[in-house]
Amino acid sequence: MSDLFTADERARFDAGLSELLSHYPADRKRAAMLPVLRLVQSLKGWIPPEAMKLVAEKLETTPERVQEVATFYVMFHTQKPGKYVIDVCTNLSCSLRGAEGMLAYLERRLGTKAGTNGDKYFLRETECLASCGTAPCLQVNEDHHENLDKAKLDKLLETLT
Amino acid sequence: MNVEKVVTRNWGKPGQNTLQGYKQGGGYAQLKKALELTPDAVVAEVKKSNLRGRGGAGFPTGLKWSFVPKDNPKPKYLAINADESEPGTAKDRFILENDPHSLLEGIGIACWALGAHTCYIYARGEFKYPSAVLDKAIAEAYRDGIFGKKLMGKDGFALDVYQVRGAGAYICGEETALLESLEGKKGWPRLKPPFPAVVGLFGCPTVVNNVETIASLPPIFEKGAEWFAKLGAEKSGGTRLVTLSGAVKRPGTYEVAMHTSIKDLIFDAEYGQGLPNGRKVKAVIPGGSSAPVLTADEIDVKLEFDAFKPLQSMAGSGGVIVLDDSTCAVRSLWRVARFYAEESCGQCTPCREGQPWMARLLRKIEEGRGETKDLETLMGVAKSIAPWPPIGLGNTICALGDAGALPVQSFVQKFKSEFEQHIAQHRCPYGDKPWGHYGDFA
Ligand SMILES: Cc1cc2nc3c(=O)[nH]c(=O)nc-3n(C[C@H](O)[C@H](O)[C@H](O)COP(=O)(O)O)c2cc1C
Ligand code: SF4
Ligand code: FES
Numbered sequence: 001m002s003d004l005f006t007a008d009e010r011a012r013f014d015a016g017l018s019e020l021l022s023h024y025p026a027d028r029k030r031a032a033m034l035p036v037l038r039l040v041q042s043l044k045g046w047i048p049p050e051a052m053k054l055v056a057e058k059l060e061t062t063p064e065r066v067q068e069v070a071t072f073y074v075m076f077h078t079q080k081p082g083k084y085v086i087d088v089c090t091n092l093s094c095s096l097r098g099a100e101g102m103l104a105y106l107e108r109r110l111g112t113k114a115g116t117n118g119d120k121y122f123l124r125e126t127e128c129l130a131s132c133g134t135a136p137c138l139q140v141n142e143d144h145h146e147n148l149d150k151a152k153l154d155k156l157l158e159t160l161t
Numbered sequence: 162m163n164v165e166k167v168v169t170r171n172w173g174k175p176g177q178n179t180l181q182g183y184k185q186g187g188g189y190a191q192l193k194k195a196l197e198l199t200p201d202a203v204v205a206e207v208k209k210s211n212l213r214g215r216g217g218a219g220f221p222t223g224l225k226w227s228f229v230p231k232d233n234p235k236p237k238y239l240a241i242n243a244d245e246s247e248p249g250t251a252k253d254r255f256i257l258e259n260d261p262h263s264l265l266e267g268i269g270i271a272c273w274a275l276g277a278h279t280c281y282i283y284a285r286g287e288f289k290y291p292s293a294v295l296d297k298a299i300a301e302a303y304r305d306g307i308f309g310k311k312l313m314g315k316d317g318f319a320l321d322v323y324q325v326r327g328a329g330a331y332i333c334g335e336e337t338a339l340l341e342s343l344e345g346k347k348g349w350p351r352l353k354p355p356f357p358a359v360v361g362l363f364g365c366p367t368v369v370n371n372v373e374t375i376a377s378l379p380p381i382f383e384k385g386a387e388w389f390a391k392l393g394a395e396k397s398g399g400t401r402l403v404t405l406s407g408a409v410k411r412p413g414t415y416e417v418a419m420h421t422s423i424k425d426l427i428f429d430a431e432y433g434q435g436l437p438n439g440r441k442v443k444a445v446i447p448g449g450s451s452a453p454v455l456t457a458d459e460i461d462v463k464l465e466f467d468a469f470k471p472l473q474s475m476a477g478s479g480g481v482i483v484l485d486d487s488t489c490a491v492r493s494l495w496r497v498a499r500f501y502a503e504e505s506c507g508q509c510t511p512c513r514e515g516q517p518w519m520a521r522l523l524r525k526i527e528e529g530r531g532e533t534k535d536l537e538t539l540m541g542v543a544k545s546i547a548p549w550p551p552i553g554l555g556n557t558i559c560a561l562g563d564a565g566a567l568p569v570q571s572f573v574q575k576f577k578s579e580f581e582q583h584i585a586q587h588r589c590p591y592g593d594k595p596w597g598h599y600g601d602f603a
Contacts, residue, residue, distance in 0.1 A: 023323045028363055033345030034328055038286075059345070072347035073328030075286045087287075091248045092450055092496045093406035093482055098600015105602040127331060127500055128248035128450075129287055132406035132480060133413040136600060142289045150601050 004050045009043045017058055029059045033069050037076055046077035074126075075142075082122035084160050087139045088114070090125045093132035102136050102148065109157060121160075165392060167380045167400045168373060169416040172259040178294055180301035183262035189307060191382035192269040196315050203274035207378070210386035211398030215252075216242050216334075216371030217449065217478045219397070219466035226368060228358035229275055235365040237277040239268065240343060240357075243284040243291075243372045244327060244334035247449035248500055249480025252402035252414050253372035257284070257291035260376070261298035265322065267375035269312055270382065272320050275368055279321050283339050286328040295324055331504035335559050336369040338506065349508050350559035373402055394419035394465045401479055403464060408440060408485035409433035419465040423447055423455070426464070427483055440485035444576070448477025450497045451564030453549065453571035473550035474571070489591040490576035491583055494568060495523035501565030511546045512562040518542050519569055526580060529588035536573065536580055543569040 005013055016039045017032075024031040036059065040051045052066040059066075070076045077085075088106065090099045103125065107113055110121050129144065131137035137146040145156060176182025183189070195203050208223030229237060241264070245253040256264055268280050284292050299322055302308045312320040330348045332338045338348035340362050361367020377399055381389045390398045397419045406412045409427055411434045417426060423445055427433040436442065442457040453474040455462070462468050466476045484493055502516040522539045525531050547555035547563040549570040555563040573580060582590050 023321075023325075025363065028344070030345040031343060031363075034342065035325060038326060038328065061345075065346075069345065069347055073286070073330050075327075075329035090496070091500055092446075092493060093249055093412075093480075095496055095596055096407040096482070096484070096488065096493075097412075098596075098602055100596045101600045101602035126329075127503065128246060128250075130245045130251040130254045130285070132249050132251045132482070133404045134251070135406060135412070139287065139289075142287065144287070144290060153602070 004048065004054065005043065013039060013043060030061045030065070032059060033061075033066065034073070037066070037070055041076060046080045079117065082118045083120050085122045085124070085139075085141055086110075087124050087126035087129075089127065089129045089131065089135070089137050091128040091132075093128070094135040094137060097135040099136040102138070102153065105150070105153070164400060164416060164418045164421070166416055167389075167392070168256065168263070168376055168402060169259075170380070171263070172255070177260055178258065178262075178298065180262060180298065180305055183260070183266075187383070188262055188379075189266055189269075189313065191379040192266050192273075192307075192313050195270045195382055196273055196313055196318075200274045200276060203270065206386045207274070207381065208386075210381045210389040211393055211396055212374065212377055212381065212389065213397050213466055214371055215373035215377075215401060215479070216369075217247065217475075219476060221396075222370065222374055225358060225370075226271075226275060228356065229366045229368060230359060233359075233366055236279065237275055238362045238365055238367040239272050239275060239277045239280040240336075240339060240362060240367055240369045241268065241280065241282040241372060241375060242334060242336065242339060242369055243282055243288070243295075244331075244339060245288075245372075246285055246331040246334050247451065247478045247480060248497070249404060249406055249446060249449045249482045250478040251404045251406075252479060254288060254291045255402075255414055256372050256376050257288070257295045261295045262302070263376045263379055264295075264372055265298055265302050265307070267378035268322055269307065269320065270378045271368070271370065271375055273312065273315075273318065277368070278319050280323070281343055281362070282322065282324045283333070283343060284324055284326050285333075286326050288326070292324060292326055299324060330506075331500075332506045332559075332561060335561060338559070339369060340367065347506075349506050350561075352558055392418075394463060395467055397465045397467065401464060403479040403481055405433050405481050405483070407483040408436050408442075408488065409483050410435055410437050417464055420463050422463055423460040423481060424462075426481060427460070433483070436483070436485050440487060442483060443486045443488060444484040444490065444493075446480070446482040446484075446497075446568070448475045449480035450482065450500065451560075451567060452477045452480075453552070453567045454575060456575050473552065475552060487591065489527070489589055489596075490572055490579045491523060491527045492589065492591070492596065494572040495520065495527050497568045498523050498565065501561065505561060505565070506559075509557045509562065512557045512565070515542045515546045515562075516565045519565065523569075526583050527589055529583065529586070531580075531584040533584055536577075536584070539569060540573055543573075 056063040131146040134146040333348040337351035498520040502520040543566040546566040
């Protein structure tokens with residue numbers, strides 16, 4: 001467990017953890033699970049198995065409980081994702097405004113298939129992102145882009161180096 | 162249409178999303194006013210306003226609050242539902258982005274009324290920007306002494322407000338799944354009763370309210386419950402936010418009157434401005450993708466909560482999705498069904514097995530591989546999850562079951578010939594994939 005975090009990461013984890021625990025009743029440490037997993041992911045880019053053990057210990061629960069949560073929520077990466085995680089909404093409102101075509105275009109441009117994790121890109125279909133009135137939309141590493149057309153998308157892709 | 166703006170009244174004003182800007186417009190004066198009333202008087206005022214929940218069910222807010230037991234010695238909690246994940250719905254995020262303090266002021270009012278000293282705002286994990294704006298606003302409110310040991314300086318009444326971010330699970334918008342998630346678990350809905358107002362977060366009485374519901378409180382206390390009730394229609398007070406998407410010239414999020422009809426929303430110059438390229442309305446999903454679909458002859462219906470009952474549909478979360486006459490009903494439904502299949506939490510058998518089964522059947526039909534018996538199977542599966550009509554007969558722990566089953570039954574009933582055509586012709590009569598005329602990603 002010692003090499004999970006660098007010294008700096010460890011300091012940030014400890015500080016974040018004590019802040020988060022202060023948001024809940026003292027006997028309800030486990031409640032901090034989602035925020036703490038988010039914290040781990042912000043430090044490491046994903047949630048490695050050693051981190052689950054650490055989180056379990058800090059939140060006074062079992063690694064199984066932590067894993068159950070980490071795998072239930074799609075935003076938690078239990079495998080190391082590519083450099084750019086691209087989540088394309090293909091739900092109805094977005095599909096009506098061209099999202100299917102946008103996804104096919106991205107597959108061509110990035111040379112990958114939706115659902116496959118690569119070193120550089122992890123292109124995924126995702127569900128409604130609350131941009132239905134500003135469709136189509138996608139997120140790159142959680143940054144949100146909406147009202148997309150080909151020109152805007154091309155520009156965005158240029159920034160993904 | 163000249164609708165008096167309530168929730169959006171200050172959107173776009175410079176600095177509105179900062180404490181200073183909010184206070185310049187009279188912000189937090191209503192919390193101050195509410196704190197001079199007794200908690201019971203605040204609840205009575207909210208009841209009188211006919212405010213109804215904007216999260217989907219349209220439940221009267223004051224009534225929900227009054228279910229919190231007075232004699233329970235346990236702490237009470239307020240949980241704000243900012244999970245906004247019902248497909249077609251994009252409104253709460255704009256409250257967080259444009260006017261976060263209106264939510265926070267509303268939280269102060271609600272917590273005073275409920276005797277709650279802790280509020281958790283559960284925001285969907287994908288809300289990176291809205292959540293950042295909200296975090297800043299919460300920090301400002303603490304710094305200004307609004308939250309903390311003394312709510313707005315009120316001796317003996319502490320209030321802590323925390324934002325918790327979800328991590329990508331639609332089901333966590335369901336109020337008991339939200340509570341499970343807040344307790345650090347996977348989002349498995351709880352059996353009801355007991356309802357959260359009695360046994361909620363950490364086993365304590367908890368009110369769960371939508372962002373828009375709570376952001377409506379400051380204007381109610383500013384202009385009075387009677388004003389708010391009168392602004393509405395029938396038993397639905399105020400105005401409401403709707404998201405118009407799909408086949409319209411001007412999609413977007415609009416504040417409309419309760420008596421605005423879906424037809425007006427689609428065609429009015431202030432809103433949708435009609436359909437592009439001379440297309441015609443084929444169908445409208447009126448309240449988020451779980452709401453039973455309406456045909457073009459059924460859209461002269463008010464957006465008020467009770468108006469949808471005769472149509473066996475619902476106003477839901479205000480997500481109005483317009484399908485035009487060039488859009489395939491089967492493919493549209495398949496998109497919807499896929500979502501509920503993906504998002505079923507897996508806890509009850511009819512939903513866990515049934516939703517993916519329906520999605521598979523729909524895909525099969527859409528791709529021209531359907532057989533006549535598939536349509537019967539599809540309807541049988543849907544009915545076994547939640548028969549329709551009417552709404553509300555579901556056989557599952559939570560209403561996600563219904564949410565997936567209602568669209569299937571309503572689409573098949575209202576557009577049956579289209580499903581049959583797919584099966585008879587062994588192909589989608591609308592051809593052409595990928596889909597959507599409005600994109601240009603060739
Ligand atoms: C499957 C499902 C998903 C839901 N998603 C949301 C949501 O994203 N946001 C929301 O406010 N309510 C959602 N609800 C409704 C909540 O359960 C709850 O009724 C609502 O938050 C209560 O707030 P209100 O009375 O202010 O409307 C959902 C319900 C179900 C069954
Ligand atoms: S109805 Fe579906 S989502 Fe709801 S508890 Fe059952 S399996 Fe889970
Ligand atoms: S359908 Fe894509 S954001 Fe809602």
